[in-house]
Amino acid sequence: MKQKTHPLHPDISEDMWGKIDKIIASGKGIPGSLISVLRESQEVVGYLPSELINHISHGLVLPTSQVFGVATFYSFFSLTPKGRHTIRVCTGTACYVKGIKEAIGRIHGTYGIKEGETTEDRKFSLEGVRCLGACGLAPVMIVDKDIYGQVTSDKVINILEKYE
Amino acid sequence: MNKIRTQLMLCGGTGCDSTGSEKVRQALVREIERQGLADEVEIVVTGCNGFCAVGPVMVVQPEGIFYQKIQPEDAPELVEEHFLKGRPVKRLFYKEPASKDIIPRMDDIPFFASQMFRAMRNKGLIDPEVIDEYIARDGYFALAKALNEMTPDNIIEEMMASGLRGRGGAGFPAGMKWKFAKQAEGDKKFVLCNADEGDPGAFMDRSLLESDPHAILEGMTIAAKAINAHKGYIYCRSEYPLAIKRLGIAIAQAKDYGLLGEDILGSGFNFDIEVYQGAGAFVCGEETALMRSIEGKRGMPRPRPPFPAHKGLWEKPTILNNVETLVNVPQIILKGGEWYASVGTEKSKGTKVFALSGDVANIGLVEIPMGTTLRTLVYDIGGGVPNKRKFKAVQLGGPSGGCVPEEYLDTPIDYEEIVKVGAIMGSGGAIVMDNHTCMVDMARYFMDFIQDESCGKCTPCREGTKQMLEILEAICKGKGQSGDIERLETLAHVIRRTSLCGLGQTAPNPVLSTLRYFRDEYEAHIEEKRCPAKICPDLVKFEVDPELCKRCGLCHKGCPADAIIWKKKQVAVIDKEKCIKCMSCYARCPFDAIF
DSSP: OOOOOOOOTTTTOHHHHHHHHHHOOOHHHOOOOOHHHHHHHHHHEEEOOOOHHHHHHHHHHHOOOHHHHHHHTTTOOSSOOOEEEEEEOSSHHHHTTTHHHHHHHHHHHOOOOOOOOOOSSSSSEEESSSSOSSSGGGGGGEEEEHHHHHOOOHHHHHHHHHOO | OOOOOOEEEEEEHHHHHTHHHHHHHHHHHHHHHHTTTTTTTTEEEEESSGGGGGGEEEEETTTTTTESSGGGGHHHHIIIIITOOOOOOGGSSEEEETTEEEEOOOGSSSHTTTOOSTTTTTTSSSOOOHHHHHHTTTTTTTHHHHHHHOOOOHHHHHHHTEEEOOOOTTTOHHHHHHHHHHHHHOOEEEEEEEEEOOOOTOOOHHHHHHOOOOHHHHHHHHHHHHHTTTTEEEEEEOOOOOHHHHHHHHHHHHHTTSSSSSSSGGGSOOOOEEEEOSSSOOOGHHHHHHHHHHHOOOOOOOOOOTTTSSSOOOOOOOOEEEHHHHHHHHHHHOOHHHHHHHHSSSBBBEEEEEEEEEESOOEEEEEEEETTTTHHHEEEEEEETTTTTOOEEESSSSSEEEEEGGGGGBBSSOHHHHHTTTTTTTTSSSEEETTTTHHHHHHHHHHHHHHHHHHHHHHHIIIIIHHHHHHHHHHHTTTTOOTTTHHHHHEEEEEEEOOOOOHHTTTTTTHHHHHHHHHHHHHHHHSSSSOOTSSOGGOOOOBBBBBTTOOOOOHHHHOOOTEOOTTTTTTEEETTTTTOOOOOOHHHHHTBBBO
């Protein structure tokens, strides 16, 4: 059997590399599989460090430039580490009209992070999402997988304080 | 054999789910068992009911009683009073906001009464995860007809007769698109479903995917037969996990029943569908960009022609239809194109689903015949503007659309008529805005969106929208200069004419439409350094008008910076040193006393 070598990376364990190799093997030779391989790999590690991108491009036999190009094009992919909890604030029109801007301002004021940033203790990452399609609940915020509707700037910090 | 006498249609759409419908379900199950009614009362978790604003909602069948805002604690009372003793619980009924009338039956609620359900015909009536329930509503009958009794030309003829136009926004006749793809030469052809609903404020596709996934599969398979394709993809946003899950279940069930895959219904026709998850790029809603994305590349559009009907996915003839378009297909095949065309205006046939949201009393999904006026949509169905505020505009068509002011509310909903008043039909997002909305800020918001989502391939879109955004930001900050309006107009026209794809070509629309109807607001910002709606923080003084202040202290309570000095029965005072301009006091004041 061919011996595989993995680059060393502090955020990727041997176990994770094993999973990633399986993902790459399942996408190899299938046209258009790159985006799903990147997505599944990001689910394993939490983000896409450049070593991982190199490994994927090697595994799928695609130019590294193409893999980087795709990873940087879509907002779903992140090349930097994420916090333990991801706050996704909806910045769709209904949420905007109903005051999500004030809620985002409050998060910025309390935790010092803007959209796309992570707190220094890696507790929270803040992301802006272009419409979650739950306009009936506007303004909407999702923390990890919990959906919160009608978040006012007053409520937002109370909600976030529940997360460790 | 159980004798089910009552069915509880509990909404499990994203809106109700996030307000706790799953907990309500569990509580109801416990109570139903405790009261020994498990053989008589059944709970069906349905897709989105449409009336998202009052969730979690539940409809009790066969009477059609509508319960709103149900909490798990309500379960014992509901089960004992209504399902055991037959006395419906009045306090959970719908209350008409204006008249305070209590309306027990769903069909009598004005929000539902003016609607006509075609695309949403199964909403709230079936469990989307059970294929038998779809079949019981005539599901897959159209497919059987199309495969066994019709030629591809027959199918296309019915589609042409229906007059169905693409519900994604552009309104190209669906039958025509299919005809071109059928005529195109190619060893392989593809049918794609555009479920990349990126327009902010539109959620009808998500709702249809979640509540009626089989209708999409059926529509796609009929399209495949019409053009002789054997492979299809549903390009769905990863932001819609419930939709992706339900599509997966539906595909597996359809294959299991022989309604998808090899030799469908013994007709010898093969067709397979795969769900392809998008990765968050608005531009991927554009057809050529979407195809690039399925190929695993950056989702960048390319010039047309060649059109996808000739060279689409992997350079093969391809048709791409939006979710709402495809959902209508089975009924057109089953009931005929004439039947579909019997409703609507001369050039816009059938119904259209709108996602009504923003500053309107009844938020939710609405399906109405083409030709209905915007006023009916906003006032009769939407219930008008709440909180005693005034209607200002309704925004249609997302970043490619525009705002329609009060004086054009009698415009009928029709592709051409809506364009005449400076907006577009779009995918059907309708966001109502009240007098607390600054139209310059809205234009800035949309330009920020477009600037962020531009793929960057062509210069007018990449650089031009950036220029426009910078000008709008300056105006909102009180740094607008004379000549800015003209500069915006020049840029808008150049970008519109020279951009490569629809995203860039329509990007200036929100600016042009707000300039058309609300030019005075731009002028107030630039010349008087004043924001008439008092929304732009840099132009708000953050002072309290002692005449208007009712000394209630709400502003003081909500201030995160302790910048408001207030004592009982005294006018509030804002300490400008401490104020962080977060707008919290302004948003809370019910008397507009802060300026």
